[in-house]
Amino acid sequence: MKDIRKFPALIKEFFRQYKLSKQASKIEQKMGQAIKDNDEEKLNEYIEKFLEVYPTSPKNPYYPEDKWAGNIYYNVGTTCAKEKHFELAISMYRIAARYAPSPAVYNNMSTCFKRQEKYYEAYNCLKKAIKKDSNYVSGYGRLAILLEAYNPPVEDDSLRYIQKYFELGGKEESLEKLINKSMPEEKKAIDRLMEKAAG
Numbered sequence: 001m002k003d004i005r006k007f008p009a010l011i012k013e014f015f016r017q018y019k020l021s022k023q024a025s026k027i028e029q030k031m032g033q034a035i036k037d038n039d040e041e042k043l044n045e046y047i048e049k050f051l052e053v054y055p056t057s058p059k060n061p062y063y064p065e066d067k068w069a070g071n072i073y074y075n076v077g078t079t080c081a082k083e084k085h086f087e088l089a090i091s092m093y094r095i096a097a098r099y100a101p102s103p104a105v106y107n108n109m110s111t112c113f114k115r116q117e118k119y120y121e122a123y124n125c126l127k128k129a130i131k132k133d134s135n136y137v138s139g140y141g142r143l144a145i146l147l148e149a150y151n152p153p154v155e156d157d158s159l160r161y162i163q164k165y166f167e168l169g170g171k172e173e174s175l176e177k178l179i180n181k182s183m184p185e186e187k188k189a190i191d192r193l194m195e196k197a198a199g
Contacts, residue, residue: 017058024053031076038085043092047072070100078108086112103129103136110142114180119152140165141178149189162193 027050034043051072057063077092093109110125123146129139144161146152165175172194179186 020053020058024050027053032079035076035080035083035085035088038083038088040088040091043076043088047076067100070096070098070102070105073099074102074105074108077105081108081112084115086115101128101132103133103139106132107136107139107142110146111180114146114150119146119150120154122146122150123152123154123156135168137165137168137170138174138178140168141170141175144193145175145179145186145189148193149183149185158189158193159196162197166197 027046031043031046031050034046051069054068056065056068073092073096077089077096080086080089080092089112090109093105093112097105097109106125106129110122110129113119113122113125123143126139126143126146130136130143133139140161144158144165147154147156147158147161175190175193176187179190
C-alpha cells in the first residue's frame with residue numbers, strides 16, 4: 001500500500017509547477033509581442049524573467065543551465081528571423097553563442113547576415129560553424145555557395161569547400177536544400193560549383 005503521507009507533497013509540487021507554467025506562458029506571450037514590435041530591450045527583459053522562472057529545463061532538472069539559456073536565445077533568434085527582424089535575430093544568436101556555441105547558431109546567424117547583404121560577416125559565421133565542428137557537412141556546402149554566389153572580400157576558394165562537402169558525404173541533390181529559393185544567384189552558384197567539382 002502506498003504511503004498516503006507523500007500525497008500532500010506531490011499535490012503541492014503539482015500546483016507549484018502549474019503556477020510556474022502559467023507564469024512562463026504569460027512571459028512567452030510578452031516575448032512574442034516584443035518580437036513583433038522588434039523591441040530588443042523588452043525582449044531581453046522577458047527572456048531574463050523566463051529564465052528566472054525556468055533556470056533549466058522543466059522536463060530535465062539536470063540539464064545544464066548555460067545550455068538551456070543558449071537554447072532559449074537560439075529559439076527566440078529563430079523566431080525573430082522568421083519575422084524578418086534580422087538584426088534582432090543576430091543579437092539573440094550572439095547571446096546564444098556565448099552560452100552554448102554550436103554550428104547551428106553560427107549557421108543561422110550567417111543566414112541573417114546574408115539576408116542583409118553582409119556577406120563578409122556571413123562568411124565569418126560559417127567559418128566559426130566549421131571550426132566548431134569540422135564534420136559539419138552543410139556548413140561546407142553553404143560556405144561554397146556563399147563564396148561562389150556573392151564573392152565576399154576574402155581570399156578563399158569555393159572549390160575547396162565543395163570538395164570537402166562531398167568528401168564528408170554531402171549529396172548534390174542536398175545542396176538545393178541549403179539555398180534560399182528567393183535568391184536565384186544561389187542556384188546559379190550551385191551549377192557553377194558542380195562544373196568546378198567535375199573539372
